[in-house]
Amino acid sequence: MKNNPRIVNAWCLYDWANSVHSLVIVSSIFPVYFSATALNEAGGNVIDFLGFPVKNSVLFSYSVSVSFLLIALLSPFSSALADYSGQKKSFMKFFCILGSISCALLYFFTQETTTFAVFCFILSLVGWGGSIVFYNSYLPEIVTEDQIDRVSARGFTMGYIGSVLLMVFNLTMILFPQWYGGLSSAMASRISFLTVGVWWFGFAQLSFRYLPNAERRIRSETSGNWIFNGFRELKKVYAQVQTQTLLKRFLLAFFIYNMAVQTVMYIATIFGSDELKLPAQSLIITILLIQLIAIPGAILFARLSGRFGNIYALMMAVTVWIGICVGAYYVMSENQFYALAVVVGLVMGGIQALSRATYSKLIPDGTQDTASYFSFYDVTDKLSIVIGTLMYGLIEQITGSMRNSVLALLVLFVAGLLLLWRIPSQKVYRVRLETEEIS
Numbered sequence: 001m002k003n004n005p006r007i008v009n010a011w012c013l014y015d016w017a018n019s020v021h022s023l024v025i026v027s028s029i030f031p032v033y034f035s036a037t038a039l040n041e042a043g044g045n046v047i048d049f050l051g052f053p054v055k056n057s058v059l060f061s062y063s064v065s066v067s068f069l070l071i072a073l074l075s076p077f078s079s080a081l082a083d084y085s086g087q088k089k090s091f092m093k094f095f096c097i098l099g100s101i102s103c104a105l106l107y108f109f110t111q112e113t114t115t116f117a118v119f120c121f122i123l124s125l126v127g128w129g130g131s132i133v134f135y136n137s138y139l140p141e142i143v144t145e146d147q148i149d150r151v152s153a154r155g156f157t158m159g160y161i162g163s164v165l166l167m168v169f170n171l172t173m174i175l176f177p178q179w180y181g182g183l184s185s186a187m188a189s190r191i192s193f194l195t196v197g198v199w200w201f202g203f204a205q206l207s208f209r210y211l212p213n214a215e216r217r218i219r220s221e222t223s224g225n226w227i228f229n230g231f232r233e234l235k236k237v238y239a240q241v242q243t244q245t246l247l248k249r250f251l252l253a254f255f256i257y258n259m260a261v262q263t264v265m266y267i268a269t270i271f272g273s274d275e276l277k278l279p280a281q282s283l284i285i286t287i288l289l290i291q292l293i294a295i296p297g298a299i300l301f302a303r304l305s306g307r308f309g310n311i312y313a314l315m316m317a318v319t320v321w322i323g324i325c326v327g328a329y330y331v332m333s334e335n336q337f338y339a340l341a342v343v344v345g346l347v348m349g350g351i352q353a354l355s356r357a358t359y360s361k362l363i364p365d366g367t368q369d370t371a372s373y374f375s376f377y378d379v380t381d382k383l384s385i386v387i388g389t390l391m392y393g394l395i396e397q398i399t400g401s402m403r404n405s406v407l408a409l410l411v412l413f414v415a416g417l418l419l420l421w422r423i424p425s426q427k428v429y430r431v432r433l434e435t436e437e438i439s
Contacts, residue, residue: 002143003143007212011139013206014131016158020200021128029189029192031269032273032280037111049115061389064385075130092131093208095127099124099126103200106194132378145365148361160298170192174281249419249422250423254416258380259391261348267405276332286338289341301317301351301354310357310425315421318351324347325407359374
């Protein structure tokens with residue numbers, strides 16, 4: 001039964017559990033610690049990684065690219081297998097355990113263990129991204145279409161609240177070490193990585209307790225190894241996607257603008273640290289501010305979609321992102337960076353929640369292969385991160401300036417806006433989709 005409060009709460013709670021990874025590991029404490037720790041023996045930021053000299057900020061960007069390339073390769077097959085075998089929750093658990101343990105292992109990150117830490121960071125992202133595709137695929141199964149925008153925004157909101165709570169605790173260790181027996185800043189950061197793993201794994205168990213597991217799909221026309229049947233399931237869903245015009249148009253637009261959105265989110269802290277030379281504590285507090293502002297931002301854009309339709313609301317968000325890129329290119333001072341961070345927070349939660357909700361609405365009603373359908377969304381998401389962060393790192397490596405990379409992101413946002421213009425903006429899509437199929 002859809003709209004079951006217990007199941008909806010359990011689903012939202014997983015955002016509470018896993019979002020600490022996005023905040024602490026990806027956006028704030030880990031990038032700052034990485035920038036300060038991944039140094040050569042002379043204290044320079046060009047380090048040796050597997051025999052290759054590379055700037056630490058570029059290595060961070062490339063690590064993100066590799067992580068999401070792995071996810072993009074894994075998720076279509078794992079989601080098809082999950083749909084066919086009925087083991088969606090088991091796959092979600094596996095990736096959750098992989099990610100949370102990898103986070104905890106970052107406790108051992110020192111200057112001497114940089115290579116080990118990079119691999120742990122990559123695996124933590126693989127675990128996080130791998131679990132998210134199954135988490136997202138639950139959305140159209142557990143709520144009716146009229147509730148998708150609201151529940152999607154609620155999930156992101158709970159994620160922001162939960163991550164901020166743990167972040168505040170971690171910040172007290174860094175800012176007030178005397179409260180904890182005089183912890184060093186480095187040790188406080190390493191303990192923060194450990195708390196992320198424990199928090200993520202612990203709260204996820206409450207979600208797994210109530211989230212349903214789909215029944216195994218038994219078909220008389222298929223036989224043989226269930227792994228190969230899972231691949232057949234993926235091929236079947238791919239053929240279905242090809243017949244749905246609005247879904248394909250949205251995936252293309254999402255791929256382009258998400259390339260820029262995710263790159264900003266993953267690189268913002270490194271930009272402030274390396275380009276503006278901001279102190280670590282200021283950067284971490286800025287990221288915390290972004291998370292707090294993202295809560296009303298997600299709610300605001302859910303309401304805008306309820307009034308103007310999903311696509312118009314997304315176009316508003318992308319337009320604001322274009323302004324953010326212009327501001328980032330010219331930003332010079334700490335106060336300007338803070339002002340820009342406030343605007344980023346306002347649209348960050350909104351565009352993520354709306355993108356997920358819009359895709360959920362475009363999936364045909366009654367679809368059973370939701371994990372396979374969301375694997376296409378997930379692959380689009382992850383490949384856009386791979387290309388976006390890779391492009392950002394390459395432009396910085398070639399030109400020597402992150403500001404030139406920001407200009408490339410500006411072009412992506414403009415292209416994404418134009419592609420969104422080709423999609424009708426509606427509050428409900430499935431009636432339209434059914435009408436198109438009949439005609």
